[in-house]
Amino acid sequence: MRVNREKVISFLLVLPxxxxxxxxxxxxxxxxxxxxxxxxKGLLPDYTFVGLANYIGLFNDPRFQIDIRNxxxxxxxxxxxxxxxxxxLAILLDQNLKGESFFRSVYLFPMAxxxxxxxxxxxxxxxxxxxxxxxxxxxxxxxxxxxxxxxxWHTTPYWGIAFIALPAVWxxxxxxxxxxxxxxxxxxxxxxxxxxxxxxxxxxxxxxxILPMISPVTLSAIIILGHISLxxxxxxxxxxxxxxxLDVPAIYMWQTTFDGYxxxxxxxxxxxLLISVAVLVIPYxxxxxxxxxxx
Amino acid sequence: MTRGRFQTRYLLYIPMVLAALFYLLPLYIMLVTxxxxxxxxxxxxxxxxxxxLYLDNFIEAFRALAPYLANSVRxxxxxxxxxxxxxxxxxxxxxxxxxxxxxxxxxxxLFGMFIPYQSILIPLVEFMKDINIxxxxxxxxxxxxxxxxxxxxxxxxxxxxxxxxxxIPRELLxxxxxxxxxxxxxxxxxxxxxxIPAFVVVLIWQFTSAWNDFLFAVVLTNPQAWPVTVxxxxxxxxxxxxxxxxxxxxxxxxxPTLLVYIFLGNYxxxxxxxxxxxx
Numbered sequence: 356m357r358v359n360r361e362k363v364i365s366f367l368l369v370l371p372x373x374x375x376x377x378x379x380x381x382x383x384x385x386x387x388x389x390x391x392x393x394x395x396k397g398l399l400p401d402y403t404f405v406g407l408a409n410y411i412g413l414f415n416d417p418r419f420q421i422d423i424r425n426x427x428x429x430x431x432x433x434x435x436x437x438x439x440x441x442x443x444l445a446i447l448l449d450q451n452l453k454g455e456s457f458f459r460s461v462y463l464f465p466m467a468x469x470x471x472x473x474x475x476x477x478x479x480x481x482x483x484x485x486x487x488x489x490x491x492x493x494x495x496x497x498x499x500x501x502x503x504x505x506x507x508w509h510t511t512p513y514w515g516i517a518f519i520a521l522p523a524v525w526x527x528x529x530x531x532x533x534x535x536x537x538x539x540x541x542x543x544x545x546x547x548x549x550x551x552x553x554x555x556x557x558x559x560x561x562x563x564x565i566l567p568m569i570s571p572v573t574l575s576a577i578i579i580l581g582h583i584s585l586x587x588x589x590x591x592x593x594x595x596x597x598x599x600x601l602d603v604p605a606i607y608m609w610q611t612t613f614d615g616y617x618x619x620x621x622x623x624x625x626x627x628l629l630i631s632v633a634v635l636v637i638p639y640x641x642x643x644x645x646x647x648x649x650x
Numbered sequence: 651m652t653r654g655r656f657q658t659r660y661l662l663y664i665p666m667v668l669a670a671l672f673y674l675l676p677l678y679i680m681l682v683t684x685x686x687x688x689x690x691x692x693x694x695x696x697x698x699x700x701x702x703l704y705l706d707n708f709i710e711a712f713r714a715l716a717p718y719l720a721n722s723v724r725x726x727x728x729x730x731x732x733x734x735x736x737x738x739x740x741x742x743x744x745x746x747x748x749x750x751x752x753x754x755x756x757x758x759x760l761f762g763m764f765i766p767y768q769s770i771l772i773p774l775v776e777f778m779k780d781i782n783i784x785x786x787x788x789x790x791x792x793x794x795x796x797x798x799x800x801x802x803x804x805x806x807x808x809x810x811x812x813x814x815x816x817x818i819p820r821e822l823l824x825x826x827x828x829x830x831x832x833x834x835x836x837x838x839x840x841x842x843x844x845x846i847p848a849f850v851v852v853l854i855w856q857f858t859s860a861w862n863d864f865l866f867a868v869v870l871t872n873p874q875a876w877p878v879t880v881x882x883x884x885x886x887x888x889x890x891x892x893x894x895x896x897x898x899x900x901x902x903x904x905x906p907t908l909l910v911y912i913f914l915g916n917y918x919x920x921x922x923x924x925x926x927x928x929x
Contacts, residue, residue, distance in 0.1 A: 373755060375804060400776070464911055475882060
């Protein structure tokens with residue numbers, strides 16, 4: 356009897372949070388779906404049902420096509436960059452050299468900084484001015500005799516978005532390093548010793564034993580990077596402001612909704628972003644909670 | 651082992667140092683530019699060290715950003731404290747007093763950690779416009795932003811506390827129960843005293859993410875309530891404010907979370923790991 360009473364109390368303790376999440380996440384998602392199926396355009400709400408018109412409009416919209424392309428290029432480069440840099444740094448730190456914790460702290464510190472700050476600083480590092488007005492990294496390259504590296508960064512025609520991956524990797528690769536490092540540290544030392552006794556060299560040990568064992572980390576990292584890559588709109592904004600060349604769905608959503616009052620279309624973009632995250636995250640959550648139970 | 655192997659190991663410092671330089675480069679440029687005098691600042695000499703430590707840029711940036719830094723502090727401190735209290739209660743109830751349905755509620759909450767906020771932004775703004783608490787409007791104000799960060803922080807704070815409390819052995823609770831303590835008594839006398847590490851993790855994580863947030867702030871606040879991220883972004887977009895002042899301003903905006911990271915880095919790391927679930 357008493358146990359039951361306490362279960363009721365524990366439920367009541369969580370109830371306010373259940374209600375808050377229920378309203379602010381789930382009910383709001385449904386509300387957004389409803390807006391996305393309406394013709395609401397203007398300051399006053401208008402929920403007249405128009406079916407999938409906003410979604411169809413988006414896929415026929417040249418701007419949204421640019422956005423999808425930009426987002427795809429950015430996401431792929433951002434993921435590859437973070438995975439390679441993160442894994443390489445983790446392996447280096449795993450060698451138990453002196454100063455490891457100092458280096459680890461340096462690699463990870465950008466995580467503590469906002470995209471806005473990162474963007475404002477990289478805006479100057481990636482200053483595209485040429486000739487006598489060379490500055491930022493271009494100037495550094497020039498002074499070091501690496502002239503061939505001088506480029507126009509995010510103002511490069513057509514491929515500008517690719518350069519946004521650079522500050523994003525700068526900011527997030529430390530996170531991936533930390534994930535890999537904790538994966539590497541969870542591998543028992545005896546396993547490496549045994550392989551060494553069998554005559555394997557360090558590179559073979561990594562290739563055939565350690566890397567296969569940490570492949571679940573790679574999966575986690577890809578999910579995390581995938582959902583972060585949709586959130587970087589503030590970084591793009593701080594580096595370059597709002598320009599079509601570097602547009603992504605998140606910026607379009609914001610502009611069309613809050614500058615253009617086209618709420619129907621803005622909501623449709625939001626829902627499309629949600630769907631693209633959900634197809635990754637829901638299986639990931641199920642996988643995570645399942646492995647948790649089996650422990 | 652052999653001397654030869656010893657020396658090749660040291661070669662690993664080369665990529666490690668190069669990587670460190672890459673990560674420190676933006677910090678270097680922020681500080682070097684910040685400490686130059688107005689007359690020294692030019693894009694052509696941006697990589698050179700200042701001739702002395704001048705505070706002109708920092709003073710100028712502080713003057714421009716002070717009200718917004720104050721807004722950030724007024725928003726972040728209550729948001730972090732309320733978030734961690736809620737997380738602690740939820741985590742305790744979900745980890746130790748599993749009510750029927752708890753196994754469905756928890757993943758449903760976790761999903762909220764991953765959603766792109768663009769998918770709830772319009773309802774959020776509409777909702778905030780309609781809500782008044784004791785005559786105080788939530789839309790456009792610092793309290794509105796606090797409420798937002800607290801609510802969207804629930805998934806993370808609940809997860810962190812739940813995982814932390816899951817490691818506390820059942821026997822400890824049973825012992826409390828033998829002594830006649832009820833659910834609240836056990837929380838107060840057994841759970842709370844050993845919760846400090848989890849509180850630190852959640853406090854600094856919520857502090858950092860609320861401080862660094864831009865999206866919620868830009869759609870929910872009016873200029874009087876802007877936190878520093880929004881003000882800094884506007885500063886960077888304006889032609890009037892010199893780039894050296896922008897650099898100094900960036901440093902000021904980054905300083906609080908940077909200090910938290912320097913002094914409480916290990917707790918920060920734990921929060922990161924929790925955010926990745928099991929990793």
